[in-house]
Amino acid sequence: MLKVLKSGFYTTIQDEGRFGYRDKGVPVSGAMDITAVRNANRLLENDDNDAVLEITMTGPTLQFEEETFIVLAGAEMSATLNNTPASNYKIHKVNAGDILSYGKLLNGFRSYLAIKDGFKTTEVLGSRSQYYPITKRGSLKDNSELEYEIVSSFKPKISELKSASLLDETILEVSKGPEFELLDDAQLQNLFFKEFTVAKENNRMGYQFNEKIKGHNRSMLTSATLPGTLQLTPSGRLIVLMKDGQTTGGYPRIVQLNDKAISILAQKRSRDTVSFKLA
Amino acid sequence: MTDYPISIRPFGGHAVLVEWPNIVDEAILEDIIQFKSCLKQRFLDPREWEMVPAYNSLTLIHNKNIIEYRPIKAKLKTWYGKREVAKLANRYLWKLPVCYDLDFAIDLEEVAEKLGTSIEKIIELHCSHVYTVYGIGFLPGFMYLGGLPKALEVHRRAEPRLKVVKGAVGLAGKQTGIYPQESPGGWNIIGNCSIPIFDANRDEPCLVNVGDKIQFYSISRAEYDLYKIEGEVGIYQFDKIKLDA
Numbered sequence: 255m256l257k258v259l260k261s262g263f264y265t266t267i268q269d270e271g272r273f274g275y276r277d278k279g280v281p282v283s284g285a286m287d288i289t290a291v292r293n294a295n296r297l298l299e300n301d302d303n304d305a306v307l308e309i310t311m312t313g314p315t316l317q318f319e320e321e322t323f324i325v326l327a328g329a330e331m332s333a334t335l336n337n338t339p340a341s342n343y344k345i346h347k348v349n350a351g352d353i354l355s356y357g358k359l360l361n362g363f364r365s366y367l368a369i370k371d372g373f374k375t376t377e378v379l380g381s382r383s384q385y386y387p388i389t390k391r392g393s394l395k396d397n398s399e400l401e402y403e404i405v406s407s408f409k410p411k412i413s414e415l416k417s418a419s420l421l422d423e424t425i426l427e428v429s430k431g432p433e434f435e436l437l438d439d440a441q442l443q444n445l446f447f448k449e450f451t452v453a454k455e456n457n458r459m460g461y462q463f464n465e466k467i468k469g470h471n472r473s474m475l476t477s478a479t480l481p482g483t484l485q486l487t488p489s490g491r492l493i494v495l496m497k498d499g500q501t502t503g504g505y506p507r508i509v510q511l512n513d514k515a516i517s518i519l520a521q522k523r524s525r526d527t528v529s530f531k532l533a
Numbered sequence: 534m535t536d537y538p539i540s541i542r543p544f545g546g547h548a549v550l551v552e553w554p555n556i557v558d559e560a561i562l563e564d565i566i567q568f569k570s571c572l573k574q575r576f577l578d579p580r581e582w583e584m585v586p587a588y589n590s591l592t593l594i595h596n597k598n599i600i601e602y603r604p605i606k607a608k609l610k611t612w613y614g615k616r617e618v619a620k621l622a623n624r625y626l627w628k629l630p631v632c633y634d635l636d637f638a639i640d641l642e643e644v645a646e647k648l649g650t651s652i653e654k655i656i657e658l659h660c661s662h663v664y665t666v667y668g669i670g671f672l673p674g675f676m677y678l679g680g681l682p683k684a685l686e687v688h689r690r691a692e693p694r695l696k697v698v699k700g701a702v703g704l705a706g707k708q709t710g711i712y713p714q715e716s717p718g719g720w721n722i723i724g725n726c727s728i729p730i731f732d733a734n735r736d737e738p739c740l741v742n743v744g745d746k747i748q749f750y751s752i753s754r755a756e757y758d759l760y761k762i763e764g765e766v767g768i769y770q771f772d773k774i775k776l777d778a
Binding site for chain 1: 542546550584588589714
């Protein structure tokens with residue numbers, strides 16, 4: 255078991271997501287920065303879908319009750335294993351009783367803890383990703399315990415990844431969305447030549463920005479949306495839907511972020527700036 | 534069977550959007566549902582592809598891979614031309630019990646006043662029409678229902694509530710619907726439906742599909758309580774009738 259001594263600001267269990275129920279309105283969920291999670295799981299020679307902890311802004315304090323191997327990934331949060339700094343994208347052996355704790359957030363917004371063979375929490379509709387009320391809780395609470403397999407020996411093919419981080423990237427590559435043609439020259443100019451500042455309205459459902467572009471009065475029939483869909487509201491506000499975003503929407507879908515761009519945006523917090531680039 | 538002029542467009546690297554003419558129309562929705570079933574049964578592996586129908590569109594999403602757009606577009610055109618005349622999708626009419634007791638129907642008196650009619654007349658009208666499920670989204674299990682009688686069209690509330698209870702039945706503009714979970718919301722609440730239309734603990738969490746039909750019927754407080762308990766322990770028997778039979 256992994257004992258969650260303190261849960262931190264917002265810590266959840268995530269895998270790749272809950273697929274197959276979008277026609278019933280169930281968001282896919284899954285790790286926001288899937289690039290970081292894939293790198294961590296692949297270092298551990300796990301399945302891509304093995305469950306990890308997604309740690310947002312302020313980290314938890316965790317105690318391992320059995321030995322295993324872990325990889326930290328994503329945001330840099332001054333993690334320490336028994337008070338010794340533990341770096342990202344590197345395999346760490348942990349022993350029974352070891353304590354993993356987090357300090358100051360240095361870069362990025364979401365950090366990941368991957369464990370050999372993944373966390374073995376209960377699956378709901380084929381996924382371990384926490385999303386309330388599909389799962390009983392939307393995030394971990396203090397003193398909860400998470401099951402994992404005891405692994406005493408593991409000889410990894412690669413023990414460390416160099417330069418796996420997307421944390422310093424700010425350009426979000428997009429493709430034209432279904433309602434792209436709605437945009438006039440002025441809107442295109444603004445969208446692709448200005449910087450956008452992440453608003454305080456940012457979470458696993460969506461990211462908004464402080465800057466607006468010109469609005470519109472197109473009304474459209476509700477249609478499917480995806481993680482990474484950039485919607486333009488009538489008042490000119492831009493909303494990028496993220497992993498817990500709703501599966502349908504009625505706002506024009508002007509551009510679509512690619513998978514890497516979703517990972518980059520997932521590491522941004524209020525007041526960070528990004529720009530959009532048509533791929 | 535009408536062949537509609539469908540448009541096919543890429544929607545990011547993982548999805549393709551197929552669109553029918555931009556109107557709310559029963560026949561278009563049915564064509565979408567039949568095409569979806571045809572794709573699912575004959576052409577696209579449903580373990581790899583998710584298909585989201587809504588109003589005049591069908592979005593096909595490949596969960597793992599980046600799609601090669603041009604080949605799939607050509608195939609979709611061919612498949613649309615070859616789709617079956619036989620109805621592949623089973624559609625149902627679901628009869629859903631609603632308790633219009635004023636304990637739940639917190640806006641019913643106000644709505645009656647706004648529409649210049651009686652509470653009894655609103656309930657009668659709400660229950661006499663058959664609604665079509667044009668989409669499921671916004672929240673898990675939330676149905677976009679079309680076919681509300683004009684006499685029940687009422688503006689959404691000026692101030693949304695921070696909390697609308699699970700099962701609340703609402704009216705807003707041309708729409709009526711049920712909140713499948715507690716949520717903020719601006720609809721006028723006229724009743725409550727206590728049966729588990731959506732339940733994440735079932736293998737099929739949402740029994741209703743896009744293209745199905747819904748009719749409400751009025752029940753007493755005692756029946757409401759009974760169905761609620763039956764729903765919670767998993768023995769509630771849904772009242773459904775197969776359409777196109």
